[in-house]
Amino acid sequence: MLNIENLSVAYGKIAAIKEVSLHLDAGEIVAIIGANGAGKSTLINAVSGVVPVQSGTVRFQDAEIHKMPAWKIARQGVVQIPEGRKVFPKMTVRENLEMGAYAEKNAADTLRHAEEMETMFPVLRERRNQLAGTLSGGEQQMLAIARGLMARPKLLMFDEPSMGLSPVMVEKVFQIIRTIHQQGITVLLVEQNAKKSLQIAERAYVLETGRITLADTGANLLENALVKRAYLGIAS
Amino acid sequence: MKLPISKPYLMSGVLLLLLVWPFLWGGDNAYALYIACLIGIYTILCLGLNITIGYTGLLDLGFMAFYAIGAYTAAILSIHGVSFWLTLPVCVLVGGGVRYLLGLPVLKLRGDYLAIVTLAFGEIVRLVANNTVGLTNGPKGLPRVGEKISEIRLFGWSLNDTIHFYYLILAFVLLAVLVSHRLEHSRLGRAFVAIREDELAAELSGIHVARVKSVAFVISGMFGALAGAIYAHWIGFVSPEMFTFWESVFLVAMIVVGGMGNIGGVVLGVILLVGVPEILRSTLGAKFVDYRMLVFGVVMVAVIIFRPQGLIPSKRRSLELHTPEAE
Numbered sequence: 001m002l003n004i005e006n007l008s009v010a011y012g013k014i015a016a017i018k019e020v021s022l023h024l025d026a027g028e029i030v031a032i033i034g035a036n037g038a039g040k041s042t043l044i045n046a047v048s049g050v051v052p053v054q055s056g057t058v059r060f061q062d063a064e065i066h067k068m069p070a071w072k073i074a075r076q077g078v079v080q081i082p083e084g085r086k087v088f089p090k091m092t093v094r095e096n097l098e099m100g101a102y103a104e105k106n107a108a109d110t111l112r113h114a115e116e117m118e119t120m121f122p123v124l125r126e127r128r129n130q131l132a133g134t135l136s137g138g139e140q141q142m143l144a145i146a147r148g149l150m151a152r153p154k155l156l157m158f159d160e161p162s163m164g165l166s167p168v169m170v171e172k173v174f175q176i177i178r179t180i181h182q183q184g185i186t187v188l189l190v191e192q193n194a195k196k197s198l199q200i201a202e203r204a205y206v207l208e209t210g211r212i213t214l215a216d217t218g219a220n221l222l223e224n225a226l227v228k229r230a231y232l233g234i235a236s
Numbered sequence: 237m238k239l240p241i242s243k244p245y246l247m248s249g250v251l252l253l254l255l256v257w258p259f260l261w262g263g264d265n266a267y268a269l270y271i272a273c274l275i276g277i278y279t280i281l282c283l284g285l286n287i288t289i290g291y292t293g294l295l296d297l298g299f300m301a302f303y304a305i306g307a308y309t310a311a312i313l314s315i316h317g318v319s320f321w322l323t324l325p326v327c328v329l330v331g332g333g334v335r336y337l338l339g340l341p342v343l344k345l346r347g348d349y350l351a352i353v354t355l356a357f358g359e360i361v362r363l364v365a366n367n368t369v370g371l372t373n374g375p376k377g378l379p380r381v382g383e384k385i386s387e388i389r390l391f392g393w394s395l396n397d398t399i400h401f402y403y404l405i406l407a408f409v410l411l412a413v414l415v416s417h418r419l420e421h422s423r424l425g426r427a428f429v430a431i432r433e434d435e436l437a438a439e440l441s442g443i444h445v446a447r448v449k450s451v452a453f454v455i456s457g458m459f460g461a462l463a464g465a466i467y468a469h470w471i472g473f474v475s476p477e478m479f480t481f482w483e484s485v486f487l488v489a490m491i492v493v494g495g496m497g498n499i500g501g502v503v504l505g506v507i508l509l510v511g512v513p514e515i516l517r518s519t520l521g522a523k524f525v526d527y528r529m530l531v532f533g534v535v536m537v538a539v540i541i542f543r544p545q546g547l548i549p550s551k552r553r554s555l556e557l558h559t560p561e562a563e
């Protein structure tokens with residue numbers, strides 16, 4: 001479904017992603033784990049088209065999306081839930097949901113879909129007319145996820161969805177990601193929380209300073225000595 | 237703010253007042269009509285600027301350029317005998333077209349840079365008007381001696397009295413308010429606001445940010461040119477000194493004082509900063525002109541200290557200024 005080949009991204013002269021190749025099959029849930037500055041956000045942003053690709057290709061269902069502008073990539077069904085949530089703070093919760101479905105011109109359809117989202121995330125129904133900037137961090141993350149779903153994604157990419165959340169909330173977010181995956185949406189999950197990510201991912205990649213250093217099933221990586229030491233904090 | 241009466245009643249009341257306004261002054265008080273017309277023209281202008289600054293968050297410090305383009309285009313066409321009703325759409329198209337071309341390089345810039353470049357463009361337009369004597373008659377302005385901006389004809393009538401212009405301008409003000417209101421509540425209007433709030437998130441939501449910005453820019457330019465074209469016909473004269481940098485700054489000030497992104501706020505800002513100084517000038521005499529900038533400065537400082545969100549803020553803007561950004 002998603003095929004990344006020899007992708008390199010640089011900010012000026014500083015290389016952030018170096019010849020990365022990876023792939024996702026339809027219906028899979030795949031994680032990318034890595035430390036601060038490893039290039040996780042850069043990778044996802046390159047797929048989304050908000051950061052220019054230096055070399056290599058990104059193909060999504062046979063379309064070469066690395067040649068497309070970001071808004072068009074989003075309309076192909078490749079949707080990102082950005083790091084730090086980035087809700088529209090001065091719009092209401094409902095308006096944020098509607099913005100997610102911007103490409104959908106049928107208002108009745110959007111309304112129905114927004115109501116479905118409120119059923120999936122009841123807190124968004126309670127807060128429907130509240131300005132998004134006044135929501136708590138956890139609520140904003142729910143809203144960001146729901147807004148992403150409003151775009152009817154085929155591939156949903158999460159950039160550190162558990163960042164800055166309480167343990168209970170982190171649990172909830174991972175539960176939601178699992179649910180979304182069970183609904184048939186392909187998921188690419190970028191996380192520093194290696195343990196939780198590897199537990200729910202079918203496969204995972206380890207990204208270190210812009211390169212992929214390990215690729216295996218989530219279960220195997222959980223048992224990998226290097227991963228244990230570097231990302232799970234377990235001395236072996 | 238809670239109003240004691242419901243909005244439709246308030247609107248109808250305001251409309252009624254506007255319709256009978258000239259007769260409250262006996263129908264021939266030229267000064268009352270003059271001020272009302274001036275407020276009307278500035279309202280159209282500021283509603284246009286509000287689309288870029290207020291809704292989309294693009295700071296434009298050279299908006300007078302489009303007022304000038306509309307005014308000069310109208311003057312030149314009209315001197316050559318072109319009817320107002322043909323001149324008007326041409327001016328709007330020229331204004332929109334120039335605005336589009338300006339947007340191509342300029343909209344790639346952000347924030348402060350955009351402000352500086354639009355400011356420079358405003359000055360360029362003024363200098364061109366000042367120096368292309370063959371077309372614009374330079375600093376002496378249009379029309380030249382012996383020429384005349386032709387009268388507006390409507391259903392066989394000639395509009396030549398201020399009261400005629402009052403109703404003409406009123407009609408266009410209502411149109412501008414209606415267009416702004418429709419825009420604000422449209423899908424496009426939401427996209428404007430989304431871009432202002434978070435450009436990256438807007439793009440990730442599938443909004444073609446570059447194009448939507450360009451549309452906002454062009455529509456606002458059209459408003460500006462429309463106001464200029466009507467102004468040229470009303471006053472019957474245009475010259476470069478009407479379109480200085482300070483005038484552009486005044487426009488921004490009106491929007492800021494009244495309340496960015498809010499139609500009622502913009503109108504109030506225009507009334508305060510155009511109407512009140514004019515009235516003071518007539519009551520206090522010419523000496524007041526010397527103090528006008530001082531009064532203006534005091535009002536600005538007072539508003540910024542006591543009501544930074546403007547007198548009638550849009551709900552979004554007031555939040556922006558009163559709660560810390562949620563990160």
Ligand SMILES: Nc1ncnc2c1ncn2[C@@H]1O[C@H](COP(=O)(O)OP(=O)(O)OP(=O)(O)O)[C@@H](O)[C@H]1O
Nearest residue numbers: 011014016034035036037038039040041042043192
């Ligand atoms: N806009 C930018 N300009 C210059 N360098 C950048 C830019 N964005 C990221 N970088 C650099 O690229 C590298 C990768 O950054 P990136 O944000 O992709 O890391 P990350 O893995 O997402 O980190 P984190 O876990 O902290 O979010 C870092 O060294 C960073 O400093």
Ligand SMILES: [Mg+2]
Nearest residue numbers: 040041042083
């Ligand atoms: Mg990151």
